[in-house]
Amino acid sequence: MRILFVLNIPYAIEPHGVMLLSSICKNAGHEVQLILLKKDSLIKRVQEFNPHVVAYSVIGSEIDIFAAADEKLRRYCEESGTRIFRIMGGPHPTFSPGILDQMSLDAICQGDGEKALPALLECLEKNEPLDDIPNIALTSAGARLREKLSSEELDAQPFADRDLYYAAVPYIPRTGLRSFVASRGCPFHCTFCYNHVYNKMFEGCGPILRRRSVNSLLTEIEQVIAQYPPVRFIRFFDDTFSLTVDDWLREFAEEYPKRIGIPFYCLMRPNTFSEEAAVLLKKAGCYSLSMAVEAGSEPIRNTILKRGLSDKDMRTAFERARRLGINTYGNTMVAVPGTTIEDDFHSMEFTRSLKLTVPTFSVCSPSRGTELADFAMEQGLMPADADMITRFSAESPLNSYTEKEKKIQARIACLGTLYCTVPGFLKPLVKLMITSPFPIGLARKIGFSFAIFRIATRLFPHAIPxxxxxxxxxAIDGIRYFW
Ligand code: SF4
Structure with missing residues (x-):
């Protein structure tokens, strides 16, 4: 069969879900292509490739763009009498299965698609019913049967099909950055994150954390180094790279420098970044890492957001990273439900005091289905029909702030990095830009340019072409797609 995967933006981080599914489909004898909506016309590609299946991979913030493209596709199919099976996978349909009816899709895939998609293609080829395929939903009620890949099954997967993505976004392989994923799942219960929803949905389907073996991970990296030079920096984007110091981390710290020896970035949590874990990561070659701040006040962080992290945990972890010479990135949210603009200013000060290498800020927009969104609606802070699509630096959807406060929060999201990293004598100037009617468009351009420059030069300097x-x-691609 011919399968056309559809993504939106050519992100600098490779889309592993789609690349892995592409490998699986190709191994099963199917023909695969990829289109990026920001770059190409979906209809034109459909006319050229004539796919049997169009597979959208969607995160929540992009749904409007996919819905508009799909509307045109449906009209084209009706007018031309073309039959195409339209399926959507990724976080959006997993947590918002109602999208199936809203877009009149043929199916959605919830959760892991590595077994579901090939099973679906086989049924389509044989003209068999699709009802009993785990993780495939044919109605907005969601998938009847659910499953998760085990650690052993993750190891048994083929390596991601990077050719597919690099052909569509040729500038990516010219940078020195390549991304990999070692595990799936996160056991923490942060109320704004979808992991607790996912863990409930897939309860009884196996352990929360599934991890590839160190050998499988390093073998893939070796293959990518050989096949797609130059590789000067590795980004691991597991939700939390290491939950505890265990045999896996010790083996990784031993083997990675010997077999790979390229600096890397990963995501941690202040409570998993213990002294022992930090020393092992540093030994392995960790150059920079992410540890989210989320809220400056301990009660907000732990009661509303359920992060389970004291101020002391935060200070200790960031000091530890500094002492070991590991650069840090971390995001702080403003406009958290149940908080005030004063709390946002406090979060700015707290984040500045942690001395992150690259602190960023975002306006909290609770995602539908999460505990935080339920809390906001129960408290009457957000109407049930609120737009719960996260848009970086957009204004808060909560009704507990004045219009002026919402604009200040949006400016914090743009200029917070600057505020937390300028010398002390410039703080009042940046704060004035945040609190005065400084044009938001200009704030975004100044703030994001500064943040991107700092991310590139402090977190991933080896990756710069x-x-x-x-x-x-x-730079031109960045301006064209993200400005
Ligand atoms: S630690 Fe990160 S990935 Fe895990 S639940 Fe919290 S926010 Fe989500």
Missing amino acids: KNPITIVRV
């Missing part, structure tokens, strides 16, 4: 022409092309 050596060739000036490539730098210009990457």
Whole structure:
């Protein structure tokens, strides 16, 4: 069969879900192509490739763009008498299965698709019913049967099909950055994150954390280094790279420098970044890492957001990273339900005091289905029909703030990085930009340019292309797609 995967933006981080599904489909003898809505016309590609299946991979913030593209596709199919099976996977349909009816899709995939998609294609080929395929839903009620891949099954998967993505986004392989994923699942209960919803949905389907073996992970990295040079920096984007110091982490710290020896970035939590874990990560080659701040006040962090992290945990972890020479990135949310603008200013001060290398800020927009969204609605802070699509630096959807406060929060999201990293004597100036009617468009351009520059030069400096022409092309793409 011919399968056309559809993504929106050419993100600098490779889309592992789609790349892995592509490998699986190709191994099963199917033909696969990828289109990026920001770059190409879906209808034009459909006319050229004539796919049997169009598979959208969607995160919540992009749903409007996919819905508009799919509307055109449906009209084209009706007018031309073309039959295409339209399926959507990724976080959005997993947590918002109602999208199936809203877009009149043929199916959605909830959770892992590595077994579900090939099973679906086989049924379509044989013209068999699709009802009993785990993780595939044919109605907005969601999938009847559910399953998760085990650690052993993760190891048995083929490596991600990078050719698919690099052909669509040729500037990516010219940077020195390659991304990998070692595990799936997170056991923490942060109320704003979908992991607690996912863990409930897939309760009884196996352990929360599933992890590839160190050997499988390093073998894939070795293959990518050989096949897609230059590779100068590795980004692991597991939700939490290591939950505890265990045999896996010790083996990784031993083997990674010997077999790979390239600096890397990963995501941790202040409470998992213990002294022992930090020393092992540093030994392995950790150059930079992410540890979210989320809220400056301990009661907000732990009661409303359920992070389970004291101020002391936060200070100790960031001091530890500094002492070991590991650069840090971390996001702080403003406009958390149940908090005030004063809490937001306090979060700015607290974040500044942690001395992160790259602190960023975002306006909290509770996602439908999470405990935080339920809390906001129960407290009457957000109407049930609120727009719960996260848009970076957009204004808060909560009704507990004045219009002026919402604009200040949006400016914090844009200028917070600047505020937390400028020398002390410039703080009042940045704060004035945040609290005065400074144009939000200009704040976004200044703030995001500064944050992106800092991310590139402090977190991933090895990944910056050596060739000036490539730098210009990457910059042009960045401006074209993200400005
Ligand atoms: S630690 Fe991170 S990934 Fe895990 S539940 Fe909390 S926010 Fe989500």
